[in-house]
Amino acid sequence: MSLVVSLRVPDGIVVCADSLSTARTNVQMVLEDLQIKCPECGSSIEKDRLKLPVVPIPFSASSFTQKLVPLFERYSIASFGLGIIYGRSAMYHLRLLEMEHQENIPKLEELTDKLVSYFESHLESQFPGYKEKAPEDWFPIGFHLNGYEDQHPRTYEIFVGKKSIIRKHELIGCTIGGDMTVVQKLWEIGKKDSGLQFKYGLLSLQDAVDLGTYLIETTSSFQRFANVVPTVGGAVDVALVTPFDGFRWIREKSLSTMVQRREER
Incomplete structure (x- = not known):
């Protein structure tokens, strides 16, 4: 599922994302040498094998996504939802999209349309006819696209699915995507008592880094003790976006650091 956090504070945009990916496997149990007794006549029916309905079982696939x-x-850009699209990771697809438009870099709003178009076409390849067959609220892929337009911070929430949705956030604040249950409970505390609300407008960059990390790690820790399959976990990657320096890593996984350095050569 994932949890991504985009914090727009006075000095920049801090983006955090977890690294856990989950998947599902289909399990079908088979009963053998079964005797079924009729409740009316009392006679027994013997059956060698009886296949039960297939049950999807979720499991944690990787802590390094x-x-x-x-x-x-x-x-x-941070992704949540479906991690593998048509046989490739979301990160792989994003790199391909970046290469495609490298010579003519689109503006943020234009880029949102290109993202939706790109991933809708790949969803069609993986799920043919989904536009007609999928339920109305089917959004298997989500993104947070962050950047600056005319010195103003922007977070675009993008939900790709049957009827794709794009939402723009341009005020100081926090936007989350993925498994939002725990964070929303924390927000509810602030709704009941304004003195307990997060003061985004007063946060320094370091405060924003710590808060974003806290929200993800708190969700992960809660799931550790709850009776649920974890959907958030692994290392927390953190990046900073400013109108002066563009994108800069604050904290990232060691392997991704090595891969990007090789690409820059």
């Missing part, structure tokens, strides 16, 4: 990446060295 890359969900947060730079785009064109000036934007950040």
